[in-house]
Amino acid sequence: MTSTPVVSETSPLLPSHENKRGSYSPGSSRQISNSYRCYTPADLQTPFTLCLEGVSYSVKEDRGPWWKNTLLGVRRTKEILKDVRLIARSGQLTAILGNSGSGKTSLLDVICNRMGSNGKLQGLVWGTPGLIESAGYVIQADRLMDNLTVKETLTYTAKLKFVGKSSKNLKERVEAVISEMGLRPVRNTRIGGMVERGISGGEKRRVTIAIQLLQNPQMLLLDEPTTGLDSFTAHYLVQTLAELAQRNKIVLCTIHQPRSELYKTFDQVGIMSRGEMIYFGKATEMVPYFSRLGYPCPTFANPLDHYVDLSSIDTRSADKEKESDERVNYLRANLLQSPHYISMLGEITEAMEADDHGGERVCVSWMWNSNNMLRFFVSLFILVRRSLVNLYRNRSAFFLRIFTQSVFAGMICLFLGKLQHNQQSIQDRIGLLYQTVAVPPFSAMLHTIEEFPSLRDLYYRESRDGLYVLPAFLLSFCLYTLPFSILSSILYSTLTYWVCGLQPDPKLYAMHAATVFFLHYSGEIMTVILLGMMQNPRVASSIVALILTISGLIAPGFLRTVSSMPEIIQWLSWASPYKYAGEIFVANEFNNLTLHCGSDPVLCLRNGSLYITLFYPGALDHMTRNFAALGGFIFGFIVIAMVIFKIFGIKQLH
Numbered sequence: 135m136t137s138t139p140v141v142s143e144t145s146p147l148l149p150s151h152e153n154k155r156g157s158y159s160p161g162s163s164r165q166i167s168n169s170y171r172c173y174t175p176a177d178l179q180t181p182f183t184l185c186l187e188g189v190s191y192s193v194k195e196d197r198g199p200w201w202k203n204t205l206l207g208v209r210r211t212k213e214i215l216k217d218v219r220l221i222a223r224s225g226q227l228t229a230i231l232g233n234s235g236s237g238k239t240s241l242l243d244v245i246c247n248r249m250g251s252n253g254k255l256q257g258l259v260w261g262t263p264g265l266i267e268s269a270g271y272v273i274q275a276d277r278l279m280d281n282l283t284v285k286e287t288l289t290y291t292a293k294l295k296f297v298g299k300s301s302k303n304l305k306e307r308v309e310a311v312i313s314e315m316g317l318r319p320v321r322n323t324r325i326g327g328m329v330e331r332g333i334s335g336g337e338k339r340r341v342t343i344a345i346q347l348l349q350n351p352q353m354l355l356l357d358e359p360t361t362g363l364d365s366f367t368a369h370y371l372v373q374t375l376a377e378l379a380q381r382n383k384i385v386l387c388t389i390h391q392p393r394s395e396l397y398k399t400f401d402q403v404g405i406m407s408r409g410e411m412i413y414f415g416k417a418t419e420m421v422p423y424f425s426r427l428g429y430p431c432p433t434f435a436n437p438l439d440h441y442v443d444l445s446s447i448d449t450r451s452a453d454k455e456k457e458s459d460e461r462v463n464y465l466r467a468n469l470l471q472s473p474h475y476i477s478m479l480g481e482i483t484e485a486m487e488a489d490d491h492g493g494e495r496v497c498v499s500w501m502w503n504s505n506n507m508l509r510f511f512v513s514l515f516i517l518v519r520r521s522l523v524n525l526y527r528n529r530s531a532f533f534l535r536i537f538t539q540s541v542f543a544g545m546i547c548l549f550l551g552k553l554q555h556n557q558q559s560i561q562d563r564i565g566l567l568y569q570t571v572a573v574p575p576f577s578a579m580l581h582t583i584e585e586f587p588s589l590r591d592l593y594y595r596e597s598r599d600g601l602y603v604l605p606a607f608l609l610s611f612c613l614y615t616l617p618f619s620i621l622s623s624i625l626y627s628t629l630t631y632w633v634c635g636l637q638p639d640p641k642l643y644a645m646h647a648a649t650v651f652f653l654h655y656s657g658e659i660m661t662v663i664l665l666g667m668m669q670n671p672r673v674a675s676s677i678v679a680l681i682l683t684i685s686g687l688i689a690p691g692f693l694r695t696v697s698s699m700p701e702i703i704q705w706l707s708w709a710s711p712y713k714y715a716g717e718i719f720v721a722n723e724f725n726n727l728t729l730h731c732g733s734d735p736v737l738c739l740r741n742g743s744l745y746i747t748l749f750y751p752g753a754l755d756h757m758t759r760n761f762a763a764l765g766g767f768i769f770g771f772i773v774i775a776m777v778i779f780k781i782f783g784i785k786q787l788h
């Protein structure tokens with residue numbers, strides 16, 4: 135097996151997990167070389183082979199109450215895969231079956247090097263050079279953008295995947311994949327979501343598979359591709375997978391409750407229990423094999439279902455568990471001694487000995503072979519455009535993004551009316567400014583909570599597929615929300631400022647609107663930070679709401695003068711954008727504001743500047759500092775978001 139190296143180093147923009155990819159597992163007895171070799175698809179030789187030799191995978195799991203885990207470090211090791219051996223060759227469709235929790239998904243994760251960081255892998259995952267690195271992995275859930283059509287979904291993915299390729303080539307590839315997956319009739323139909331119906335569940339699965347086929351992988355791994363589909367659609371999908379395999383690909387899928395006819399569609403079947411293989415071999419030999427062991431398949435029973443049940447551990451009672459445990463041990467022991475399994479072990483050894491790459495790590499060059507800077511900016515542009523198109527198609531969300539703040543503003547205007555210049559109007563002004571500090575970040579949070587989680591989950595999948603890197607994703611979200619933030623802030627400010635009658639000076643108005651924008655935008659990014667830490671949007675929104683409410687209470691000084699607050703709270707207020715925004719609003723509005731005294735000339739504030747002197751001393755001199763601080767907060771929040779996503783990593787999605 136020879137191949138031509140094309141690029142000798144991986145890209146610095148490559149996500150860290152990409153750099154770790156290699157044909158050899160950490161526990162491998164073969165030596166792992168530090169150098170990378172890169173291949174173009176043309177270098178990937180046929181036939182392709184995937185071998186697993188003695189693969190065991192375990193994770194550290196928390197045990198007992200959290201405080202014990204945290205303080206005493208009590209963790210137990212959980213074995214997920216035990217001594218798994220298998221071989222799959224191009225042209226074969228292999229199905230991995232097993233009851234829930236038997237380790238099917240973990241097996242695919244291990245093959246594709248997508249295990250979590252708390253896992254320990256032993257044994258060897260070996261593939262023809264470039265095979266594993268270029269593999270397509272179809273996860274259980276369809277993470278797609280609801281409002282894009284099938285063709286648009288594939289076109290955007292192709293653009294992200296093949297930066298620098300001509301649009302004619304991309305179009306051809308997209309059309310080819312659409313035809314391959316039988317999506318022609320729905321190519322211009324929207325994907326659809328919970329509210330607006332689009333293509334069917336089976337078609338969504340096909341789109342998810344089509345995405346992986348864009349790069350024409352030689353190996354396709356699918357985690358339960360038929361889950362949630364009716365039996366006809368599931369059958370049709372598995373037939374498609376068999377056709378894909380016939381095009382010289384390795385297709386390996388885990389599957390739940392397949393129809394009995396599918397039994398003949400699979401070339402190989404693996405049945406797992408407790409992380410061990412109970413059967414691995416040709417599908418057609420499965421029934422005779424189990425029959426020889428004394429477990430014939432009853433007439434009219436689905437052999438796949440029957441033998442999965444047979445190899446499952448029944449935990450309903452201690453007796454049943456013991457009995458099923460003994461049966462599974464018996465089946466496992468027999469598999470290890472069976473002639474077809476022993477001959478497969480020989481094939482594994484033979485396939486790996488034919489490898490002349492000596493354990494070097496490989497990468498596939500076409501994923502990252504274009505100029506990195508160019509790739510970064512092109513992916514940024516595509517991501518922004520894709521998000522905008524997706525949002526624009528959802529008219530209600532699109533208009534809400536622009537006008538929600540204006541509705542708030544309208545309510546405030548209705549409530550306050552035109553502000554007077556009497557003594558009571560001081561209170562009215564402070565009330566208006568308090569709302570102006572509180573509303574923008576809150577309304578930004580509402581939109582981000584609605585839109586960001588699905589984009590984030592898409593990022594988790596697409597970055598694992600090597601489409602783009604974290605900075606491109608986060609910056610694309612910042613750029614995508616920027617025009618909405620600007621527009622809705624201008625609308626909000628214009629309404630409240632001119633209808634309520636704040637100081638009629640265009641320069642002061644511009645400063646007021648800019649401050650509203652800074653607050654709105656910082657609310658967006660603060661929510662992104664929380665959504666990077668927490669998967670559950672409800673928890674994230676509660677925490678953001680709490681932070682915003684507390685900040686609104688203590689930082690701008692509208693409810694209680696800052697100087698009269700306990701010192702610790704005064705210090706805390708420095709960490710909130712509200713403090714700086716509050717000062718700008720007050721300085722803007724109260725400076726040289728003429729106020730009438732009415733009937734009581736003694737208890738009277740004739741000039742707003744006095745209000746500033748009393749309650750916001752120095753606010754007029756701090757204007758530049760305050761604007762710089764607001765800009766700094768936005769920059770800081772973006773940096774924190776990057777760090778948070780780095781720390782919390784790319785979630786494993788199934």
Ligand SMILES: Nc1ncnc2c1ncn2[C@@H]1O[C@H](COP(=O)(O)OP(=O)(O)OP(=O)(O)O)[C@@H](O)[C@H]1O
Nearest residue numbers: 193195214232233234235236237238239240241250
């Ligand atoms: N990172 C992890 N930490 C702790 N336990 C894990 C981890 N990954 C997998 N497991 C456990 O390993 C076992 C096998 O999980 P896996 O998802 O591979 O099963 P499965 O056969 O795909 O199940 P299903 O058919 O329900 O999806 C389960 O008990 C699961 O809880």
